Amino acid sequence: MTHIQAGPGSRTSGHVYDMCEFVFAGPAEGNPYLDVKFTGTFSLGNRRIQVPGFYDGEGRYVLRFMPDTEGEWNWLTRSSASGLDRLSGQLSVAPARPGVHGPVRVRNRFHFAYDDGESFFPFGTTCYAWTQQPLPLQEQTLATLAMTGFNKIRMAIFPKDYPFNVNEPLHPIFMTRTDGGLDFDRPNFSAFRHFETQVARLMDMGIEADVILFHPYDRWGYADMSPEQDCRYVAYMAARLSAFRNVWWSLANEYDFLLNTKPVSLWDRFCHILEENDHVGHLRSIHNGDPNMNFDHRKPWISHVCIQNWDVKRTPEWRIAYGKPVVNDEPEYEGNIYPAWGNITAQELVHRFWITVMRGGYAGHGETYADPDDVIWWAKGGRLKGEAWKRIAFLRRLLEEDVTEGLEPMGTNNDWPWTRISGAADAGGRVRYIYFGEHQPNEWTTGLPTDGGHYRVDLIDTWNMTIEPAEIVPPLIPHPTRHGGVVRGGVPDADFGVKLPGRPYLALRIRKLS
């Protein structure tokens, strides 16, 4: 991350996709959070990008801008405070630094890529309240993340009140009143700065921060702010965080448990506020609690589907229903705590990842093993104790080796046999996979190549993380059968078959050689 701190009239420089920060001195009296309007306009050629500024306490006013194009930009401020109005300067933007690919976008309708076109396959984890824990624990969380293969993390800015989460947060997000309650009209600027520091550290590690704006697990009042306070907070978050290229907006964790105070129209309004105030246009979605309460992800201001659902073979149904990338952020968590969303086996979670990915979606990890000090990864971070994360990293490496455009399922849930087993092919055409899961056929042909090309086929043990050449055999020639008037079988449906060892949790990788 590059922070540029520049004042009016200056000539500064930056890089594409890096944050450029401009700091100004202005009025500190009263409540500038409520009262002072402050924006900047960045222009290059015929483009003009309006960027909201924000108050950062002690008379500091800040503009944060993430340029997406190299060149000589000009900027100009407007403000209700005369000392902040009509300030201007230049910004010289050089190409992106090596390894910097920009924010993640939707690509190929059901997939993602970085802004510069580099592939991005989300393999995320969940640490809801890690930035609210003691600082040594936060360091441990970052160290753990560095050794995993996770490239996205779901994290809330508000603290969490929930079973296993009874400690007081590191910072209140708004200022404490003299009566001990919170004043939701006065941000605690140091809390926001700390949150941003951790978002920036994730950015430097190549990890997307899926920032959760609201959630229902609250004893301090964050879930019960007024609609005006909610909207002001959303706009403030957009002004502070949009210039961080690794931000995704998750409007809520489990929005449906907040419907009594935040109706659907208000969630829509939050999205519109982000549309108006996030100059980068980061990804936006909303996560449900009840599996029957998916948000209507068809709405155009939702960029991708974020759901919670254990029934992962239904992934193609959600693709069809919403026509957007599907991220199943909570196909249940590996662990052993008593809540039933948090105690599946490692093998089951790995299985659900493979099914989801092999049906054209993406899944999210969480880990919930009981801990004597209640330091559980899913909420507080710390150390991973389980076994799924290694296999998820293995799956991510597999995809990154071969997939370019994103995996498309080999059938919908109406298509035989893909409603039962899982298979997917890259639209790039060089690789496909078949995942058998709980199925253990002794031989397989369907879904293997039919074009007479040269292929290399490997047998993957998804749990033991081994890859070995598969044993190629002649294709199966099924005895003809009739389904109504249609005779099926009699001729093989692929050029060759594969002999299989007859145990579960195996996959095939089929790479085209020529």
Place this chain on the structure above:
Amino acid sequence: MTHIQAGPGSRTSGHVYDMCEFVFAGPAEGNPYLDVKFTGTFSLGNRRIQVPGFYDGEGRYVLRFMPDTEGEWNWLTRSSASGLDRLSGQLSVAPARPGVHGPVRVRNRFHFAYDDGESFFPFGTTCYAWTQQPLPLQEQTLATLAMTGFNKIRMAIFPKDYPFNVNEPLHPIFMTRTDGGLDFDRPNFSAFRHFETQVARLMDMGIEADVILFHPYDRWGYADMSPEQDCRYVAYMAARLSAFRNVWWSLANEYDFLLNTKPVSLWDRFCHILEENDHVGHLRSIHNGDPNMNFDHRKPWISHVCIQNWDVKRTPEWRIAYGKPVVNDEPEYEGNIYPAWGNITAQELVHRFWITVMRGGYAGHGETYADPDDVIWWAKGGRLKGEAWKRIAFLRRLLEEDVTEGLEPMGTNNDWPWTRISGAADAGGRVRYIYFGEHQPNEWTTGLPTDGGHYRVDLIDTWNMTIEPAEIVPPLIPHPTRHGGVVRGGVPDADFGVKLPGRPYLALRIRKLS
């Protein structure tokens, strides 16, 4: 089984729920299957039961009657053949013999019981074409069934043409014409007699015969009879088989693959023919192939839901959709053959049985391990090679020990936490179960008793088939959380909790002591 063979004018005796068979000599010329009408009316007090007779070849005409009430019955025949018309006699019916409970009926809306009120929990298996195999193999099939806990078997009368099923059948079901084709207007009476012999042997073993009338896996023409031939055959089957108390009617295996020749209206017509010709009113259902093509089981002539679907956690949805007992006859089969419906692990099939039963449904077994001679249980019978059948027998024994009214799920798929784990309680009130499956909580409280009563709680390992006392601990007291305006937690939701060993595939049995 008691066969009574009696002629006109005779005074014979029988037992409630046993078949009483009356044989008459009549015309053999022409084609009596098409031309001769022959029925009997059985009367007791003000009841009159019309029973269709049938032609059995060589001038033999047969009436089969299953009385449901003891007493002195009278009977009278009507026929288009004058020698068979207005014959009469008496039938003295004594109470049912010990251990004979009659046909299976629907009870308590979602469950079954024998006609005399004895509980019946279906735990069926599948041997589609076993009565078409060489006789020694049929004997082996019956010997295998005798050692299992299966009390229902799905079996077709027509032979099967399919992968692994290429042998010629033991008998054609209709007579062979001189050109080698079948004459679907001339039954092969010895084939029907053989089928009935095997139905009767199952009856003597306490096994329900789920008789499949049509299926698409055919190379002989059975699937392509004319609608008139179909309807005549259905009526003939009703006349021959209805007096066997252990018959269930399965209109089809995978009816949706026959829709090109048999539209839905024809399936309805078949049901009506059974309604008119089956004087016992046996259970009636229709099995689908495509999981999205369930028959409309709401129709009043369908007694229970028979489906094929791997997604067994959805069992409560099918109960709600159809309001009838749900029998999932094909939650996929244990095995290793290449078709993807026939190669799940034994553990997965046992898991699906537990989930189905613990959500208020019933499941069906099948086994499909590859065999050098293609003798695979699911189609031909023979020997079982797998591991699921023992665990399914264990589950049946558990239910029969305690359940009286049938298991009702502890929630719908909208209810927390029962959409994730599975739990059920007997309406009789003396037992409930919680099945954790792929979940492995280290402690559990939800769903345990709340009434201050005395209970015995056992921990069941569903795979290792062990039962041991569970470790009782104080109930969990969850930290309060808010979901919108509702505060949850803070107080335990049961009188006590259970400590669990943190591994998968466990269940709790909670028996009320006082």
